[in-house]
Amino acid sequence: MDPGFFVVQFLNGLATASFLFMASAGLTIVFGVTRIVNFAHGSFYMLGAYLAYTLAGIFMDAAYGAMSFWGAIFLAAVIVGLLGILLELVVLRRIYDAPELFQLLATFAVVLIVQDLVRMTWGGEDLLGPRAPGLKSFVLVAGRRFPEYELAMIFAGPLVLGALWLLFHRTRFGVLVRAATLDREMVGALGVNQALLFTGVLFLGAFLAGLAGALQLPREPANPYMDVNIIVEAFVVTVIGGMGSVTGAFLAALLIGELQAFGILVFPKITLVLAFLVMAVVLIVRPYGLLGRPQAESHGAARAGAGLAAGTPLQRGFWLALLALLLVLPLFADEYSLKLMIELLIFGLFAFSLNFIMGWGGIVSFGHAAYFGLGAYGAALLVHHFAWPMEGALLAAPLVAGTAALVFGALCVRLSGVYLAMLTLAFAQIVYAVAFQWVEFTGGDNGLIGIWPASWAASRTVYYYLTLAVSLAGIGLLWRFLYAPFGYSSRAVRDSAIRADAIGIDPRYQRWLAFTVSGIAAGLGGGLYVFSKGNIDPEVLAIPTSVDALTMVLIGGVETVTGPLAGAALLTLLKDFVMPLTLYWKMVMGVLILGMVLAFPKGLVGILADRLPALQARPAERERPA
Amino acid sequence: MTLLRVERLHKSFGGFEAVRDVGFTLEAGERLAIIGPNGAGKSTCFNMIGGQLRPDHGRVLLDGEDITGLPPRAVWRKGVGRTFQIAAAFGSMTVAENVQMALMNHHGRARALFPLARELYREEALALLERVGIRDQAERFCSMLAYGDIKRVELAVALAHDPRLLLMDEPTAGMAPAERHALMRLVSAIVAERGIAVLFTEHDMDVVFAYADRILVINRGRLIAEGPPEKVRADREVQAIYLGSTVESPA
Ligand SMILES: Nc1ncnc2c1ncn2[C@@H]1O[C@H](COP(=O)(O)OP(=O)(O)OP(=O)(O)O)[C@@H](O)[C@H]1O
Ligand SMILES: [Mg+2]
Numbered sequence: 011m012d013p014g015f016f017v018v019q020f021l022n023g024l025a026t027a028s029f030l031f032m033a034s035a036g037l038t039i040v041f042g043v044t045r046i047v048n049f050a051h052g053s054f055y056m057l058g059a060y061l062a063y064t065l066a067g068i069f070m071d072a073a074y075g076a077m078s079f080w081g082a083i084f085l086a087a088v089i090v091g092l093l094g095i096l097l098e099l100v101v102l103r104r105i106y107d108a109p110e111l112f113q114l115l116a117t118f119a120v121v122l123i124v125q126d127l128v129r130m131t132w133g134g135e136d137l138l139g140p141r142a143p144g145l146k147s148f149v150l151v152a153g154r155r156f157p158e159y160e161l162a163m164i165f166a167g168p169l170v171l172g173a174l175w176l177l178f179h180r181t182r183f184g185v186l187v188r189a190a191t192l193d194r195e196m197v198g199a200l201g202v203n204q205a206l207l208f209t210g211v212l213f214l215g216a217f218l219a220g221l222a223g224a225l226q227l228p229r230e231p232a233n234p235y236m237d238v239n240i241i242v243e244a245f246v247v248t249v250i251g252g253m254g255s256v257t258g259a260f261l262a263a264l265l266i267g268e269l270q271a272f273g274i275l276v277f278p279k280i281t282l283v284l285a286f287l288v289m290a291v292v293l294i295v296r297p298y299g300l301l302g303r304p305q306a307e308s309h310g311a312a313r314a315g316a317g318l319a320a321g322t323p324l325q326r327g328f329w330l331a332l333l334a335l336l337l338v339l340p341l342f343a344d345e346y347s348l349k350l351m352i353e354l355l356i357f358g359l360f361a362f363s364l365n366f367i368m369g370w371g372g373i374v375s376f377g378h379a380a381y382f383g384l385g386a387y388g389a390a391l392l393v394h395h396f397a398w399p400m401e402g403a404l405l406a407a408p409l410v411a412g413t414a415a416l417v418f419g420a421l422c423v424r425l426s427g428v429y430l431a432m433l434t435l436a437f438a439q440i441v442y443a444v445a446f447q448w449v450e451f452t453g454g455d456n457g458l459i460g461i462w463p464a465s466w467a468a469s470r471t472v473y474y475y476l477t478l479a480v481s482l483a484g485i486g487l488l489w490r491f492l493y494a495p496f497g498y499s500s501r502a503v504r505d506s507a508i509r510a511d512a513i514g515i516d517p518r519y520q521r522w523l524a525f526t527v528s529g530i531a532a533g534l535g536g537g538l539y540v541f542s543k544g545n546i547d548p549e550v551l552a553i554p555t556s557v558d559a560l561t562m563v564l565i566g567g568v569e570t571v572t573g574p575l576a577g578a579a580l581l582t583l584l585k586d587f588v589m590p591l592t593l594y595w596k597m598v599m600g601v602l603i604l605g606m607v608l609a610f611p612k613g614l615v616g617i618l619a620d621r622l623p624a625l626q627a628r629p630a631e632r633e634r635p636a
Numbered sequence: 637m638t639l640l641r642v643e644r645l646h647k648s649f650g651g652f653e654a655v656r657d658v659g660f661t662l663e664a665g666e667r668l669a670i671i672g673p674n675g676a677g678k679s680t681c682f683n684m685i686g687g688q689l690r691p692d693h694g695r696v697l698l699d700g701e702d703i704t705g706l707p708p709r710a711v712w713r714k715g716v717g718r719t720f721q722i723a724a725a726f727g728s729m730t731v732a733e734n735v736q737m738a739l740m741n742h743h744g745r746a747r748a749l750f751p752l753a754r755e756l757y758r759e760e761a762l763a764l765l766e767r768v769g770i771r772d773q774a775e776r777f778c779s780m781l782a783y784g785d786i787k788r789v790e791l792a793v794a795l796a797h798d799p800r801l802l803l804m805d806e807p808t809a810g811m812a813p814a815e816r817h818a819l820m821r822l823v824s825a826i827v828a829e830r831g832i833a834v835l836f837t838e839h840d841m842d843v844v845f846a847y848a849d850r851i852l853v854i855n856r857g858r859l860i861a862e863g864p865p866e867k868v869r870a871d872r873e874v875q876a877i878y879l880g881s882t883v884e885s886p887a
Pocket of ligand 2: 721
């Protein structure tokens, strides 16, 4: 092959790397200081692009020449930086000491809100920005054309790196940022105004994101999906580089950029997966990334988690009544309500399985959609390609998901806290990418259709009873496990891994088993789901599915047994009633999540338990004395 | 009979040598104390014996069997129970459940899926709590206990699998003097009645001299003196380190 081609490909890789670095630098800096993984970083990036579009339009109309273009980009970045300050003041400031789950969900809620705000303001169409004045042409590289703008951008990344180096080594603010990244306590001890430092860091982080988004505008149109796309890539870069390390992010961006440039030649089919595979491999070899440092014990460790109370007669009565109601429901419910109930039961199982490891095992999975979706896809593929009957496919669903959980879990449980959450997310994205790109087998984007129940279960009523029986069996088993030694062992590891290890429990092994059990249960839910819908597409594996499950747990109450069920019911019903009424469902979701995190972190069932002591057999938990 | 033999144990963190070539033996039925100023390397020794830390070199022999570098759970299985300087218990479980958890492991049923955990080995657990004097706290959550009581929970938990050796890193830290003596009397009685050995560390010299059969003194990671209390008390170097005063335990 022609060597010129490789040179151009290499330059493409450098340009990509440059952008990836600029988009990730702010994320890693913010994480380093605040220990918050800020999903909204993607929103800042997107806002940078949109604002630059609007500002460039205004300035160029006013005909200020080349300066108007660059001025628009700079101004957009500054405005986004100010929005970063707003985020810090309104949201982040309240959750620095909250568990990871709350932080991840709160910043994701901001993503949802911004998505709808952007759609309100700029519409849903792609907006093509102006080309950069003076950089509209091509240069010849080894006999091939290479865009001038791309060439310029190759230098932008290192320029930003250099500027950050100066900032971190030559200014008081930068030195404080570095100190805080190494040791937060120390900065507190130095008497630094921590609030001001954090606000400043958010400005810096958001400014960098906005800058990256604005600079991106001449390459690709601004669109409402760019936030999630970039945040996923930025996570990969940040995690590979080591969270908190700017230099690490630069190296990781180079690695990923070149890998994408050349990977597409070697493995055109798995470009999406490639980055996540690299990330998984890096985390397996170096659990804290290339230049990262181990985190101190996660926030959750110092808090006393919830305990388990024996059921009271009142509670038992309540569940029996509910069961009776569910059993007679088809007598008076219409088709549509039954369909809704089926969904509710399935998501109840899914959310319950998530909280089995999260609330009761301290394992925050941000990619639980993988196991739900693998159950669904496993069943659908067996039906579609191998003509399996529904019964067999339903049995296989939990096995497929369980096998994946066994493999992924083995790698995930080596980590803890945010790193674990990121690795679970990475695995979910790998599965998503495979489902999306392996068109011949999975149907790609369109998915698979015609996955209907067996003829005996074809009526809505029968399928309702089937779902009721299977999901209640799944929930019932998990519930029982929580009260059995198995659940106690998981909780022991969550409460104090060092004590657990000193009385014979292998913490990692226990976490692994719990993770697998949870994956099996989620897969069972996925199997039920696909037959209730009749079709499947990669959306079921995407981040929103994981977030739905997390939200259900959050709404119901993390540190409760039944919370996930209440949360699943509430969110499913809410979606059903509210979604048709508004164009801006995401905004509703975002506000709901944010409201729960900030105002009711214990969730509905948690609040109920506090208000109605009669429901509880034992006194409520207090903080452990220091 | 030599129950525990530690040979040339060594550990450094980065370039800092926390424990340097420490060796000693511990006889069955013996109460051996390790003393030394803050940062001397006492906890690091405990952690290398208990499996929480892997020594750089050196060996730990339990009853002649090499247990060096085994993970904590394996050391536990060999018959070693321990308590931590910063008490570690399961805050979301009751006192009884903490002990039951250890018993479930002892009986190999910690991963059973169906029995109700709160009913397993309850009588045994209550008996152990009775023995350490906190039977009346059995139904309280550990997260709500006074610190001194958590230390007793730890002791009950450490005794659950009938250990041959107890490791107790500052068992009485955070207690009032009277309570300290009560706890150490209890430990001594248990050691005697079960014929087990205990290795403990303490900052309260009254406690050390009252309850140790033999004392090891380490300073800056090095063993500097060893012997019965009278001999250690008379040691010049030891006196120099402690400046003739008792060292206050850290907060
Ligand atoms: N994980 C670690 N990483 C780095 N240094 C450590 C680590 N653990 C202990 N050290 C250092 O090793 C030295 C010995 O610590 P160790 O905890 O064994 O002391 P100690 O004798 O138990 O002190 P204290 O009486 O305060 O409990 C100390 O200087 C401590 O700072
Ligand atoms: Mg110590």
